Every structure is written in C-alpha cells, then in structure tokens.
Amino acid sequence: MTASHDPAAAPFPCARFIKEIGRGPNGARALSAEDTFALYRAMLDARVSDVELGAILIAYRLKGESADELAAMLAAAQASFEPVHVQDAAFRPVSIPSYNGARKQPNLVPLLALLLAREGVPVLVHGVEQDPGRVTSAEIFSALSLAPSTSHDAIEDTLAERRVAFAPIDVLAPRIARLLSMRGVLGVRNSTHTLVKILQPFAPAGLRLVNYTHPPYRDSLAQLFRDHPDAALGGALLARGTEGEAVADTRRQVQVDWLLDGVCDTLIDAERSSTDAPPVALPESRDAATTAAWTDAVLRGEVPVPDTVARQVATIVQIARIAC
Structure with missing residues (x-):
C-alpha cells in the first residue's frame, strides 16, 4: 500500500466494494486491507461520487469495521495530512482527541491538557470547534485565552511556546475533516468519527489517549492495536471515555490499558463508585465560561484536582517521560 495522493485523478468506481459491504449486518463481508486502503484513500481524495460516498458510509455504519479494515483506513487517513513535529528532550508528545464535548457533565479535557503541560508534557488536543448542544474543548480553551491554531505552523509554534495547543481537525487534516462533516448531511456518524479518535498526529509517533463509549468497542480497539503494529506506533492508553471524551470520569475509576508492541497491560484497575465517597468539587454548570x-x-490551587484526573495525569507523565 502506497501513500501517494492525487485529488485530480479520475473518479473511483465503488460498486464492487458496495456490493460486499452493503449487504447488511448479517450478509456483509469485510474488504481486504488493500481494497479498504484504496477505497478510503479515494474517499479522502474526493474521487468518490456523492451517491457512492453516502452508500459506503451508511454500509459501514450498519456493518461495522473489522480490525483489519480499521487499520487500513487509519493508514490512509494518516497519509493524508502533514504530521506535527515536536522537539522535546524530556517527554514524548501526547495527543488527546476531543470530538464530543460536554452534554451533561463538565468538559475536563482542557484541565487534563493544561495539567500535563504544567508537568512539561507537550499536549496536542485536536477536534471540532463547535457542536450544537455541547460544550467543546475549543470553546473552553478560548475562554482560557488559548485560541485554536489556524495553520500547521501555528500548531507547532504554540506547542513549542505553551506546551499545549488546540488544532481544529480542518486545520490539522482537511481531507479527514471533509469526511467527518458528512454527519451533517447523513445525520449519523461514520467510520471517520472512529478514526479521528485513534489518529496518530505526530512524527515521530507520540502517545495517544484513546477512549470508547460502549464496552464492546474496548475489545475491538485492543485487537486493532495488538494485531497491527503500525496502528499502535507510539502506544495508546485505552479507557472508557466520559461522554465520549478521553478524560477520566470523576464519578468512578475506570480501567486503563496501555497498548504497545502487541502487548496490552492494565495500568489502572476499575473501581466501583461508592455512595460514601465525598463529593467531587466540579463547576457549578457546564458552560464554557464557568468551566474555564x-x-x-x-x-x-484554589480547588483540588479530582482524584481520577490526578491519577490519569500521573500515569501519562510516567509513560511520556523519556528515559535519560
């Protein structure tokens, strides 16, 4: 599989692929890694017609992606944008995807990123700037006087100067952003929403925080990282998310797994929430200004860091630190 791109190339016919993946959840068959890579690359290059693109996205929505298909899509996605370069002698950079925002609980992704940056860890948060009905990390960062980066150079400059940057996906990876925006047309999420949560934005590879919402996805993501070394470069901390965000849930300690070189190690065990536990001091409301x-x-230091977030920070710092 090669990584060359030519947006001006001829249209990419997809009928034979749709015939395989479009038979519904019981009759559909997975594509080969080579076919999946070619198909998703053509989608990124805008070589697929609108009708075929919609059919493909809905077909995968119903069928689901195999680990092999997801790895091939990820390879095509990562070849479609210029990676971020970070020079740091003490820590490997950390990426935090932020594509859901807060709906019921406050969004603590900016807190996590800023706590890590305070420890010296370079942190790139990438995601969407706005999402109707939700409070995004971008909105909270803006209220904290950290504006979204507007170019690739700005991402790298902000990381060098402030240790933390927010990169809108349309700035970090415009081709991926176009497929992500199909949610507004089709009304449902698609494979790209999974890919952006496992994207490796750095070269050399950095540490990724990867989260899942539904427990079955934990097994499929773990299989992806175990079976596909290229997909796991840099390692991934895998845990159940908080409303789809990769920050620790303040209500309970969830299991945290570290995946690297085909091995999955559990670093933090899950704990049951207790009604006897003291309440956690949190923002009075979830709006951006109050959360900021x-x-x-x-x-x-005027308000304590929630215990689960403090534990998450300590775990990431330990893994990201470069041995002298």
Whole structure:
C-alpha cells in the first residue's frame, strides 16, 4: 500500500466494494486491507461520487469495521495530512482527541491538557470547534485565552511556546475533516468519527489517549492495536471515555490499558463508585465560561484536582517521560 495522493485523478468506481459491504449486518463481508486502503484513500481524495460516498458510509455504519479494515483506513487517513513535529528532550508528545464535548457533565479535557503541560508534557488536543448542544474543548480553551491554531505552523509554534495547543481537525487534516462533516448531511456518524479518535498526529509517533463509549468497542480497539503494529506506533492508553471524551470520569475509576508492541497491560484497575465517597468539587454548570473559570481555579490551587484526573495525569507523565 502506497501513500501517494492525487485529488485530480479520475473518479473511483465503488460498486464492487458496495456490493460486499452493503449487504447488511448479517450478509456483509469485510474488504481486504488493500481494497479498504484504496477505497478510503479515494474517499479522502474526493474521487468518490456523492451517491457512492453516502452508500459506503451508511454500509459501514450498519456493518461495522473489522480490525483489519480499521487499520487500513487509519493508514490512509494518516497519509493524508502533514504530521506535527515536536522537539522535546524530556517527554514524548501526547495527543488527546476531543470530538464530543460536554452534554451533561463538565468538559475536563482542557484541565487534563493544561495539567500535563504544567508537568512539561507537550499536549496536542485536536477536534471540532463547535457542536450544537455541547460544550467543546475549543470553546473552553478560548475562554482560557488559548485560541485554536489556524495553520500547521501555528500548531507547532504554540506547542513549542505553551506546551499545549488546540488544532481544529480542518486545520490539522482537511481531507479527514471533509469526511467527518458528512454527519451533517447523513445525520449519523461514520467510520471517520472512529478514526479521528485513534489518529496518530505526530512524527515521530507520540502517545495517544484513546477512549470508547460502549464496552464492546474496548475489545475491538485492543485487537486493532495488538494485531497491527503500525496502528499502535507510539502506544495508546485505552479507557472508557466520559461522554465520549478521553478524560477520566470523576464519578468512578475506570480501567486503563496501555497498548504497545502487541502487548496490552492494565495500568489502572476499575473501581466501583461508592455512595460514601465525598463529593467531587466540579463547576457549578457546564458552560464554557464557568468551566474555564473553574479550570483556572484548579490550576491556581484554589480547588483540588479530582482524584481520577490526578491519577490519569500521573500515569501519562510516567509513560511520556523519556528515559535519560
């Protein structure tokens, strides 16, 4: 599989692929890794017609992606954009995908990123700037005077200067952003929403925080990283997310797994929530301004860091540290 791209190339006919993946959840068959790579690369290059693109996205929505298909899609996705380069002698960079935002609970992704940056870890948060009905990390960062990066150079410059940057997906990876935006046309998420959560934005590879919402996805993601070394470069911390975000749930400790070189190690065991546990000090409301003010208070030491978030920070710092 090669990584060359030519957006001006001839249209890419997809009928033979749709015939395989479009037979429904019981009759559909997975494509080979080579076919999946070629198909997704053509989708990224806008060589697939709108009708065929919609059919493919819905077919995968119903069928689901095998680990081999997901690995091939990821390879095509990562070849479609310029990676971010970070020069740091003490820590490997960390990427945090942020594509869901807060719906019921406050969004603590900016707090996590800023706590890591304070420890010296370069952190790239990538995601969407707005999502109707949700509070995005971009909105909270903006309230904390950290504006979204507007170019690839700005991403790298901000990481060098402030240790933390927010990269809108349309700035980091415009071709991927176009497929992500199909949700607004079709009304449902597609394979790209999974890919952006496992994307490796750095070269050399950095540490990724990867989260899942439904327990069955834990096994499929673990299989992906175990069976496909290229997909696991840099390693991934895998845990159940908080409303789809890769920050620790303040209500309970979830299991955290570390996947690298085909091995899955459990670093933190899950704990049951207890009604006797003292309440966690959190923002009074989930809006961006209130969450930003609370985040700032935590960083100043006026409010304690939630225990699960503090444990997450310590775990990431330990893994990201470069041995001298």
